[in-house]
Amino acid sequence: MPQIIVLPHASLCPEGDALDAISGASICASLLAAGIELDHACEMSCACTTCHVIVREGLDSLNPCTETEDDLLDKAWGLEPQSRLACQAIVDGTDLVIEIPRYSINMVKEGH
Template identity: 60%
Template sequence: MPKITFLPNEDICPEGKTVEAKEGESILEVALRNDIEIDHACEMSCACSTCHCVVRQGFDSLEESDEQEDDMLDKAWGVEPQSRLSCQARVSKADLVVDIPRYTLNHAKEDH
């Protein structure tokens, strides 16, 4: 079973956390299941950029992003070459190391 290591984020996951994932799950689904509350304003429909993350290790194991995801990433804060929307990036067999940026462009944060 692949593992995802979420690097420390002062607000969301201060200590960092390594969790098990299932192939085919999105990074966001894994995070939420493990009480890592990544913002996701559009209910995982690829209509915003609030769940932006940076995949520090294992990026090449993910399927390529599609045009819609790329368009949404253009609106995210602090995009890097290994950026993905965590609602769209699906886990494969490889372990991942994920960095959750400190800031998002979520103007209407909701409790989920």
């Protein structure tokens, strides 16, 4: 079973975490199943950027980005070449290291 290592995030995962991922499920679904409350305002339908993550290790093992995901990522806060929408990035058998950006578009709109 692959692992997702989550780097520390001040409010969502202050100590960081290592969790067993579900092969064939999205990064977002795996994080939520482990109790890490990653924002996903569009209910994982690839219609927003609130689940934006940066894949620090294991990016090549994920399914390719769709054109829709690429277009949405252009609007994400803190975009990097390793950025993915966690709702669209499907885990295979490879371990991943991810970083949750400090802000999402939703956090800024709601004044967090």
